[in-house]
Amino acid sequence: MHSGVIIAGGRSTRFGDADKAVADLAGTPMTRRVADRLEPIVDELVVNCRADQRDALDDALDGYPLPVTFAEDPETDQGPMAGIRNGLRGASGEFAAVVACDMPFLDPGFLDYLFERAAGHEAAVPRVGEGGWFQTTQAVYHADAMADACDDALARDARKIIEPLFDLDYVVVTEDEVEEHAANGLDTFENLNTREEFEAAQSHFSG
Numbered sequence: 001m002h003s004g005v006i007i008a009g010g011r012s013t014r015f016g017d018a019d020k021a022v023a024d025l026a027g028t029p030m031t032r033r034v035a036d037r038l039e040p041i042v043d044e045l046v047v048n049c050r051a052d053q054r055d056a057l058d059d060a061l062d063g064y065p066l067p068v069t070f071a072e073d074p075e076t077d078q079g080p081m082a083g084i085r086n087g088l089r090g091a092s093g094e095f096a097a098v099v100a101c102d103m104p105f106l107d108p109g110f111l112d113y114l115f116e117r118a119a120g121h122e123a124a125v126p127r128v129g130e131g132g133w134f135q136t137t138q139a140v141y142h143a144d145a146m147a148d149a150c151d152d153a154l155a156r157d158a159r160k161i162i163e164p165l166f167d168l169d170y171v172v173v174t175e176d177e178v179e180e181h182a183a184n185g186l187d188t189f190e191n192l193n194t195r196e197e198f199e200a201a202q203s204h205f206s207g
């Protein structure tokens with residue numbers, strides 16, 4: 001069984017005084033768009049968030065066709081790596097697709113390909129762009145192995161989100177593979193941080 005984990009415990013400071021996780025994106029809360037994209041390729045959904053976000057996220061996921069659980073941050077504002085760890089601890093699948101709540105263009109076929117690539121390893125992580133940036137929040141992990149690696153990284157106060165990878169047997173997924181397996185290519189990684197980016201995406205979804 002495959003889990004989907006959405007990380008949503010950030011403060012959306014670049015977005016303004018609303019929570020981007022549940023902001024209305026052309027009629028649908030952003031996290032719901034992400035959840036709907038995961039739905040064809042996972043068996044359950046885990047949403048990582050703060051306790052104060054839970055009611056709004058629960059509403060946003062009303063009627064979702066798969067089992068949904070919440071993995072709340074016991075300690076808030078510990079960064080995305082802690083969010084990944086907390087989300088993975090709540091996952092029942094051996095492998096989990098971890099995605100940020102602000103990636104509404106994620107391509108399900110590509111995530112499915114990441115599950116394939118991760119099999120027999122502990123992670124499949126795309127690496128794209130000029131600096132060879134690891135897309136750790138659109139990746140597939142062996143849930144226990146990655147959660148343990150995050151624990152270790154947090155314990156040694158290594159906050160960089162790539163740190164836990166170095167403890168894992170991970171597969172690097174190249175830009176060529178992204179182009180081949182994501183229907184929308186690199187747009188699968190597009191994430192929305194500001195109102196301006198949100199507005200631009202809005203017009204995309206309203207056609």
Ligand SMILES: Nc1nc2c(ncn2[C@@H]2O[C@H](COP(=O)(O)OP(=O)(O)OP(=O)(O)O)[C@@H](O)[C@H]2O)c(=O)[nH]1
Pocket residue numbers: 007008009010011012013014015048049073076077078079080082083084099100101102137191193
């Ligand atoms: N659980 C948890 N998730 C986080 C935290 N910080 C960021 N995230 C998540 O990590 C992902 C990427 O983070 P950002 O794009 O920086 O989102 P953000 O931190 O909410 O927004 P900014 O305040 O504008 O940086 C999003 O899915 C966030 O919800 C955190 O401290 N805890």
Ligand SMILES: [Mg+2]
Pocket residue numbers: 010011
């Ligand atoms: Mg942030």
